[in-house]
Amino acid sequence: MAQSSGKTTLTGWLFTGPALMLLTFFMVYPILSSLWMSLQVGKGMNFSFGGFANMWRLTQDAVFQKALLNTLTLLVVQVPIMIALAMLLAVALNDPSLKGRALFRTAIFLPCVTSLVAYSVLFKSMFAYDGVVNRFLEALHILDQPIPWLSDTFWAKVLIILAITWRWTGYNMIFFLAALQNIEPSIYEAARIDGIPRWAQFQKITLPALIPVVLFTTVTSTIGTLQLFDEVNNITLGGPANATMTLSLYIYQLSFKFMPSFGYAATVSYVIVVLVMILSFFQFVAARDRRRP
Amino acid sequence: MTGLKLSNVRKTYGVLEVIKDVSLEVKPKEFVVFVGPSGCGKSTLLRMIAGLEKITAGDLEIGGKRMNEVEPSKRGIAMVFQSYALYPHLTVRENMGFALRFAGVPKNEIIKQVDAAAQTLELGALMDRRPGELSGGQRQRVAIGRAIVRKPEVFLFDEPLSNLDAELRVHMRIELARLHKSLAATVIYVTHDQVEAMTLADKIVVMRNGLISQVGSPLDVYDNPDNMFVAGFIGSPKINFIKGVVDGVSKSGLTVVLPGYQDAKVTFATKNSSVPVGDSVTVGLRPQHFNTTGKMKFKLNVELVEHLGGESFVYAGNGSGDLITVATQEGRGLKSGQKFDAHIDPAKALLFDANGQRVR
Amino acid sequence: MVYTLLSIAAFVSVFPFLWLIVGATNISSDILSGKTTPGHALFDNIVKLTQQVDLVQLFYNSTKIAVISTILTLIVASLAGYGFEIFKSKFSERVFAGLLAMLSVPFAALMIPLFVTMAQLHLINTHTAVILPTVASIFVIFYFRQASKSFPMELRDAARVDGLREWQIFLFVYMPVMRSTYAAATIITFMASWNNYLWPLIVLQTNEMKTITLAVASLLSAYVPDYGVVMVATTLATLPTLLIFFILQRQFVQGLLGSLK
Numbered sequence: 001m002a003q004s005s006g007k008t009t010l011t012g013w014l015f016t017g018p019a020l021m022l023l024t025f026f027m028v029y030p031i032l033s034s035l036w037m038s039l040q041v042g043k044g045m046n047f048s049f050g051g052f053a054n055m056w057r058l059t060q061d062a063v064f065q066k067a068l069l070n071t072l073t074l075l076v077v078q079v080p081i082m083i084a085l086a087m088l089l090a091v092a093l094n095d096p097s098l099k100g101r102a103l104f105r106t107a108i109f110l111p112c113v114t115s116l117v118a119y120s121v122l123f124k125s126m127f128a129y130d131g132v133v134n135r136f137l138e139a140l141h142i143l144d145q146p147i148p149w150l151s152d153t154f155w156a157k158v159l160i161i162l163a164i165t166w167r168w169t170g171y172n173m174i175f176f177l178a179a180l181q182n183i184e185p186s187i188y189e190a191a192r193i194d195g196i197p198r199w200a201q202f203q204k205i206t207l208p209a210l211i212p213v214v215l216f217t218t219v220t221s222t223i224g225t226l227q228l229f230d231e232v233n234n235i236t237l238g239g240p241a242n243a244t245m246t247l248s249l250y251i252y253q254l255s256f257k258f259m260p261s262f263g264y265a266a267t268v269s270y271v272i273v274v275l276v277m278i279l280s281f282f283q284f285v286a287a288r289d290r291r292r293p
Numbered sequence: 294m295t296g297l298k299l300s301n302v303r304k305t306y307g308v309l310e311v312i313k314d315v316s317l318e319v320k321p322k323e324f325v326v327f328v329g330p331s332g333c334g335k336s337t338l339l340r341m342i343a344g345l346e347k348i349t350a351g352d353l354e355i356g357g358k359r360m361n362e363v364e365p366s367k368r369g370i371a372m373v374f375q376s377y378a379l380y381p382h383l384t385v386r387e388n389m390g391f392a393l394r395f396a397g398v399p400k401n402e403i404i405k406q407v408d409a410a411a412q413t414l415e416l417g418a419l420m421d422r423r424p425g426e427l428s429g430g431q432r433q434r435v436a437i438g439r440a441i442v443r444k445p446e447v448f449l450f451d452e453p454l455s456n457l458d459a460e461l462r463v464h465m466r467i468e469l470a471r472l473h474k475s476l477a478a479t480v481i482y483v484t485h486d487q488v489e490a491m492t493l494a495d496k497i498v499v500m501r502n503g504l505i506s507q508v509g510s511p512l513d514v515y516d517n518p519d520n521m522f523v524a525g526f527i528g529s530p531k532i533n534f535i536k537g538v539v540d541g542v543s544k545s546g547l548t549v550v551l552p553g554y555q556d557a558k559v560t561f562a563t564k565n566s567s568v569p570v571g572d573s574v575t576v577g578l579r580p581q582h583f584n585t586t587g588k589m590k591f592k593l594n595v596e597l598v599e600h601l602g603g604e605s606f607v608y609a610g611n612g613s614g615d616l617i618t619v620a621t622q623e624g625r626g627l628k629s630g631q632k633f634d635a636h637i638d639p640a641k642a643l644l645f646d647a648n649g650q651r652v653r
Numbered sequence: 654m655v656y657t658l659l660s661i662a663a664f665v666s667v668f669p670f671l672w673l674i675v676g677a678t679n680i681s682s683d684i685l686s687g688k689t690t691p692g693h694a695l696f697d698n699i700v701k702l703t704q705q706v707d708l709v710q711l712f713y714n715s716t717k718i719a720v721i722s723t724i725l726t727l728i729v730a731s732l733a734g735y736g737f738e739i740f741k742s743k744f745s746e747r748v749f750a751g752l753l754a755m756l757s758v759p760f761a762a763l764m765i766p767l768f769v770t771m772a773q774l775h776l777i778n779t780h781t782a783v784i785l786p787t788v789a790s791i792f793v794i795f796y797f798r799q800a801s802k803s804f805p806m807e808l809r810d811a812a813r814v815d816g817l818r819e820w821q822i823f824l825f826v827y828m829p830v831m832r833s834t835y836a837a838a839t840i841i842t843f844m845a846s847w848n849n850y851l852w853p854l855i856v857l858q859t860n861e862m863k864t865i866t867l868a869v870a871s872l873l874s875a876y877v878p879d880y881g882v883v884m885v886a887t888t889l890a891t892l893p894t895l896l897i898f899f900i901l902q903r904q905f906v907q908g909l910l911g912s913l914k
Contacts, residue, residue, distance in 0.1 A: 008740055009740060009742050009745075011740060011819050012736045012739065012740020012741075012742070012745060013736070013740075013745075014736075015732045015733065015735055015736025015737075015739075015740065015819075015823070016732070016733045016736035016737055016745070016748075018728075018729045018732060018733070018789075019729045019730060019732065019733035019789045019794055020733070020748070020789075022729065022785075022788055022789035023752065023755070023789045023791070026763075026767065026785065026786040026789065027755055027758070027763065027789070027791075028755075029766070029770075030762075030763040030765075030766035030767050030770070031755070031758060031762065031763065031766075033766035033769075033770075034762055034763065034765055034766045037765065088658070089658075089659070089662055092655045092658055092659055093659070095655070098655070098659075103663075104659045104662075104663050106902065107662075107663035107666050107667050108659075108662050108663055108666045109666075109906075110666055110670065110898075111666050111669070113844075113891070113894050113895055113898045114848075114891055114894070115847070115848030115850070115866050115890065115891065115894070116848065116850060117848070117866050117867075117873075117890075118673075118848075118869060118887045118890055118891045119669065120870075120873065121673075121869060121873050121883055121884070121887045122669040122672060122673055122887070123669075124873065125672075125676065125684050125685065125880050125883075125884070126669065126672060128684075128685040128686075128687075130685060130686045130687060131684075131685060131686070131687045132672065132687035132688075132689060133687075134687070135686075135687035136687075166665065166666070166669070169662075170666060174906055175910065178910050219757075223757050223759070226759060227759045227760060227761060229761070229850075229851050230850045230851065233870075234870055234873055234874070237874075247761065248759065248760075248761040248851075251761045251764075251765075252764075252851070252855075255764070255765050255768070256768075256855060262765050262769070265765055266765050266766075269759070269761045269762035269764075269765065270762065272761055272762060273758060273759065273762050276757045276758065276759060279757075280754070280757055340810075343810075343814060344813075344814075345810050345813060345814070364813075364816070365814045365816075366813070366814060366815060366816030366817075367816075370814070371814065372810070372811070372814045374807045374810065374811060375807070376805060376807050378805065378807035378808050378810065379811075380808065380811075380812075380826060380829075380830070381830055382829040382830055382832070391815050392814075392815035392816055395815060395816045395817050395821065396816055439815075443815075
């Protein structure tokens with residue numbers, strides 16, 4: 001039972017104080033500041049108030065629209081594939097009679113140890129035109145000619161999807177595994193004694209336990225994808241022909257690559273904020289609905 | 294040695310009042326047990342004495358000094374917690390000396406006091422282990438040792454035995470009683486177990502819904518409960534409550550009939566005239582008080598018998614569905630379905646009015 | 654069936670690591686043409702790498718940034734997580750909810766004002782600029798708050814009866830009791846800092862200040878990257894995190910899961 005007298009409350013703020021001060025300075029202030037900036041126009045450090053000029057510019061900006069479309073495409077295609085794969089692998093790994101379970105788990109989990117830059121190096125080199133992946137696929141007679149992963153607008157997107165999936169599936173799988181291991185084994189024993197068939201056990205016991213994890217991993221993955229930067233900057237540089245341009249990469253390029261255009265870049269960044277807010281709202285609604293009986 | 298006094302003490306959380314108005318005096322060297330069902334406020338009251346919860350209103354005096362605003366460590370108390378709350382990263386020795394270390398006691402003095410306490414509790418061999426390596430009973434002893442080292446004037450125990458298995462609980466109960474004698478200290482002890490309360494206490498404080506229901510010696514609250522709650526809470530197996538109606542009022546007392554048991558009419562010698570004829574009342578009969586000779590007679594059929602070896606608990610009814618519990622030494626031959634007459638001395642019966650208050 | 658699936662998944666997961674190590678021993682053109690057997694260029698690659706970058710400086714910078722930011726983050730975040738859990742009030746719960754809402758604000762939305770602020774403070778191209786914004790990590794605060802729920806309240810009570818002040822309870826009871834939480838948080842914070850790319854890329858401008866992760870990226874972004882050299886650099890950059898993972902796998906996984914509970 002916590003006390004809520006004035007003295008203990010003050011003590012509490014002394015504990016949270018350092019973090020709150022830092023967050024005010026490095027989080028709250030930048031959020032508000034970039035909102036203000038998004039109303040400014042101009043290059044470099046010369047700003048002037050532009051009202052909604054930047055928002056108008058968004059509607060005229062083909063690169064922005066492409067980046068937005070790319071980000072959403074990646075999201076819609078990649079996230080479900082990865083979540084499904086993570087769940088499948090977790091269910092497969094959860095079987096206690098499986099031999100080499102720990103080994104498989106470690107192996108599948110390994111990719112998320114690498115930095116995003118490091119695995120970009122690996123994917124860029126493996127997916128070269130004459131690279132090991134094309135060679136391998138040709139040897140298996142899946143391909144009769146190499147795929148231009150890095151220079152074709154379609155395949156470049158596929159490459160980015162493959163890369164993200166490789167890096168994050170094992171990470172998400174860990175959450176599913178944890179949820180599976182939290183299910184009381186005696187529930188399955190009771191189901192077996194009651195003669196419940198295996199598919200029904202999965203449907204009625206396993207799946208409900210995994211739904212919160214699906215929600216959690218979907219939201220974190222989506223937020224991650226919305227911020228996608230390291231991979232595209234290092235593997236494809238947003239190319240070819242902006243086919244893998246993402247919002248974060250575009251903001252970076254607008255701000256730090258050419259003549260900086262902070263006001264407009266801030267406007268683009270608020271597009272991500274709005275997307276995340278919409279998403280968080282859906283998550284909130286979903287979580288609330290789930291709590292209802 | 295030091296006593297303790299609570300005057301009109303209250304505790305509220307927002308609109309919720311958990312301690313309503315408690316006044317109590319604890320004499321020096323007394324072993325006082327707060328007992329009651331969970332949620333009755335007994336632990337909160339203890340924590341208020343310890344200084345872990347603020348006192349919303351009223352006064353707390355320890356040794357004659359008002360302690361409401363004093364830090365826990367400066368109240369001259371030590372506390373033994375339900376989960377023992379031993380510091381898991383410290384050895385037994387360090388655990389026992391922890392408070393002294395922060396009180397600025399010199400190292401050699403700490404060693405002396407810790408060793409003395411360890412000897413009292415026979416902890417010598419465990420001093421360099423960590424709590425994780427100890428059994429439940431050992432941890433319990435270390436927790437008590439930690440309290441003893443501080444040489445408190447008042448020991449506070451919060452359900453200290455509830456995490457132990459039955460056998461160890463009995464053993465520790467005896468050790469605690471011995472320890473109280475040898476330390477000659479004031480003890481306030483919280484439990485929901487009425488057996489612990491009966492066996493350990495000099496004075497039992499029965500609590501219910503944030504109020505004190507009754508204060509008295511163990512035998513006093515057992516023999517002479519103030520209300521149905523206390524009568525029902527103290528005593529095992531639980532007292533039998535039988536609905537009755539006042540049949541007549543005379544100079545010699547109240548006559549009560551018990552519907553369904555026509556041979557069990559009983560007259561209570563009371564001068565209390567607040568209960569008129571026709572009022573419903575409740576008669577309390579302890580299972581242990583039944584015999585074969587008493588004047589009140591219950592014609593019953595045995596439903597179930599529990600044989601404990603020495604004695605047997607007979608659950609018997611008159612067909613209405615209500616069962617009466619009878620504890621008897623001679624129940625070995627009884628089987629369910631059998632006829633069974635239970636007798637009791639009317640002087641042992643307790644009478645309660647419609648509000649559950651004792652009619653004396 | 655299950656074994657086939659898991660074997661393919663395990664192979665796909667592990668192959669790039671083998672590829673990395675084999676690649677470090679090959680010349681660039683062999684790597685790009687998919688050579689999967691070890692070559693003899695390892696020594697050459699290492700020599701070329703040391704000619705292009707100052708490895709000692711890079712490792713020093715990465716380690717310095719990661720160690721300082723981990724220590725600061727752990728102190729600040731554990732204080733806050735403990736504070737939010739132990740000294741709950743209606744208002745503090747609202748503040749905490751506000752923090753959680755900010756957890757999903759993308760870094761891209763912060764980086765421009767942060768950059769401008771750092772420029773105003775004359776901190777561009779300093780390690781301080783890299784470290785400061787990462788210290789109050791909402792994720793780690795959240796992690797410590799969740800973990801603090803398992804910190805026994807009776808232990809706090811016992812410490813209060815034993816006469817400890819609030820800061821002493823934190824320092825002498827909470828911190829040692831929550832060792833494994835600190836261990837897990839150390840790993841995730843250290844790795845996040847070691848692998849951080851976008852923010853250091855923005856604020857660190859000269860080669861003497863850069864981290865190993867930035868160096869790998871800049872080697873890769875050369876007009877014609879020498880993959881043999883890049884592979885050696887990547888191997889070196891990945892080695893510390895890989896070692897930490899294998900030694901402390903349990904705490905690592907626990908650290909990740911901390912955010913879900």
